[in-house]
Amino acid sequence: MxxxxxxxxxxxxxxxxxxxxARRLASDGATVGIVAxxxxxxxxxxxxxxxxxPQSxxxxxxxxxVDGAEGVVLEAWDTFGHLDCLVNNAGVPMRRHTTKLDAETLDWVMRVNFTAPARMTMAVLPRMLERGSGMIVNVSSVAGRLGNANEAAYSASKFALCGWSEAIAVDLFDTGVxxxxxxxxxxxxxxxDLPDNDDPLVDVPKVSSEDMADAIVNAMEGDAFETYFPDMKAIIEMKTSDPDTFLQGMADMARAAHR
Ligand SMILES: NC(=O)c1ccc[n+]([C@@H]2O[C@H](COP(=O)([O-])OP(=O)(O)OC[C@H]3O[C@@H](n4cnc5c(N)ncnc54)[C@H](OP(=O)(O)O)[C@@H]3O)[C@@H](O)[C@H]2O)c1
Structure with missing residues (x-):
């Protein structure tokens, strides 16, 4: 787009x-609606x-x-006259061992990270289909393609978003959306650094939000369905081809971190 x-x-x-x-899109000439x-x-x-x-x-x-989330995307559409793109980026972390999770936390993480993006998409989709154009961008995670130690609820919510994205991409293949x-x-x-989360198991090098935003803009402008940034696709491919070695390596890492 x-x-x-x-x-x-x-x-x-x-x-x-x-x-x-949001800042990058606005500086590139988009009208931006922002939510949080x-x-x-x-x-x-x-x-x-x-x-x-200025119209942002x-x-x-x-x-x-999630009912309110549907209302937000429809109100944004009505305010701007239409939406060319919905970027489902809002998300919460949940670094907590499986044995320490409770039902309410699991449900909350799923609602924010998966159900809200899905419901907002379902709400806006009939209008995009009627226009014959539109884009849904779902910000998932590498943890949505591999099970991260100490992040079962988070990984589950991001796997759900990956599966949903893949399936709707097939359903909408020839629609213009x-x-x-x-x-x-x-x-x-x-x-x-958010509260109510364990410390990360390992301290890893991180890239800036601005570089990540540039990668999302590239994804919006380009043709590829899936983007990894930074490019960690090789790890996902290794996990998919040899899940037992992956699980062993993850478990060893988690044990070492707890020592
Ligand atoms: N940073 C990473 O290493 C990383 C890696 C993989 C994936 N991601 C994903 O990237 C996305 C953005 O995260 P970030 O790293 O930029 O973290 P962040 O700085 O904590 O941003 C999260 C955003 O989501 C909003 N949000 C959280 N809960 C919300 C709720 N219930 N309703 C409305 N808005 C809500 C937050 O705003 P308010 O608190 O003001 O509501 C904030 O604007 C998330 O989906 C995250 O899972 C991040």
Whole structure:
């Protein structure tokens, strides 16, 4: 898709990847709608976006309320007249051992990371299909293609988003509505420091939100369904071809981290 002149709704744009993406899209000439819970942080990002793209708007919403999430995307469509693209980027981490998870936490992580993106897509899809064009960008994770130690709930929610993205890409193949799946590796954002999460098991090098935002823009402009950034595809291919060696390696790493 062409970014300049387009209208894009970005969820989770009060910090990290979503904030960097909103700023990049606005500076490239898109009208941007941004969504998150923290009004003050969202307002700062909106001010930056409006400097380049005055029609940009913000919606303060908790997307774990999935009925409300549907309302947000429809209101954004009505406000802008249409949406060329919905970027489902909002997400919560959950670094917690399987034995320490409870039902409420599992349900919350699934609602924010999977059900809200799916419900927002289902809400906006009839309108995109009627126009014969549109794009859904789902920001999943490398943890949506391999089971991460200490992150069962998070990995499950991101696997769900990957599976959903692949299946809807098939269903929508010839419709003019495109689907992009983006799987970030470690990116330097607040997600690593949020409360109610264990410390990460290992300290890994991280790339900037701005570089990640550039990769998402490349995905939106390009033709490929799936993007890994940084490119960790080889690890996924190794896991898929030899899951037993992968599980052994992950378990060894987790044991070493707990020592
Ligand atoms: N950073 C990484 O290493 C990494 C790696 C793989 C995948 N990802 C994915 O990248 C996406 C962006 O994460 P990030 O790294 O940029 O982290 P971040 O800085 O913590 O950003 C997360 C965004 O999601 C929003 N959000 C969280 N819960 C929400 C809710 N219930 N309703 C509405 N908005 C909500 C947050 O805003 P409020 O708190 O203001 O609501 C924030 O804007 C996530 O989907 C994450 O899973 C990140």
């Amino acid at each position: 062409q970014i300049s002149g387009s209208t894009v709704l970005v969820t989770g744009a009060s910090s990290g990847i979503g904030a960097a993406l 819970r923290r009004q003050d942080r969202l307002a700062q990002v909106l001010a930056d976006c409006q400097a380049a793209s 708007r913000m919606w303060v919403a908790d997307l774990s309320d 495109k689907v992009r799946l983006v799987n970030p590796g470690p990116i330097d954002t607040e997600i690593w």
